[in-house]
Amino acid sequence: MADVFHALSSPVRRKILAMLKARDMTAGEIAEQLDVGKSTLSGHFNVLKSADLVTTERSGTTITYSLNTSVVEEMLALVAGIFGTNDEEGSQSNDGKA
């Protein structure tokens, strides 16, 4: 999952992850602390979910977000892949432009 990097490239999203590291939180709680609109937050959550960095659990009307620490392993492996000595990155799919 390469777009973990994209997910991590936003300061707002990194902040969300840092908050989630401390404890699970609902979207509303996070929105309050970050003075960013809830709709904007929702977009960030989608990015984080797509990257599999957070998991959600619904409890009534509220949805609680939790950090998915297991993905980090994959990410570190990916980084090690780029900078390490294996030869897997040649198959990283060309961008297919022109």
Added chain:
Amino acid sequence: MADVFHALSSPVRRKILAMLKARDMTAGEIAEQLDVGKSTLSGHFNVLKSADLVTTERSGTTITYSLNTSVVEEMLALVAGIFGTNDEEGSQSNDGKA
């Protein structure tokens, strides 16, 4: 340096890094293999240099790019900081939006 993530978020840039892992290359060599314009490549190189992921060395008219593996350590530390158990990330500077 947080924008290492931004630098790594582009598939083209990851590919450049993977190529550079194999051997040092000039901008022209990389441009040939990636079928992306040289001017575009130049932009990517700036991003990679800003993130300190590559170093350059001029030899006559050609500039050779090399991978700067030492930055990876910092990056992994940053990742560990977000997902680990220290409490440093609260100080990640608020985005100063509104």
Added chain:
DNA sequence: ACATTATTTCGGTATTTAGCGAAATACAGA
């Protein structure tokens, strides 16, 4: 000084991203 080669900067367009507020959806309780 001129020509050649390598790389970058410049001007431009198209796509993506972040952000907002308002409306829509989802759920639970009365």
Added chain:
DNA sequence: TCTGTATTTCGCTAAATACCGAAATAATGT
């Protein structure tokens, strides 16, 4: 079913990013 609360989706705008080709810059050799 209606109300209230929580979250997401829907236009929309502004800023950033990627891309190109052409022109400019840098370095070297003649």
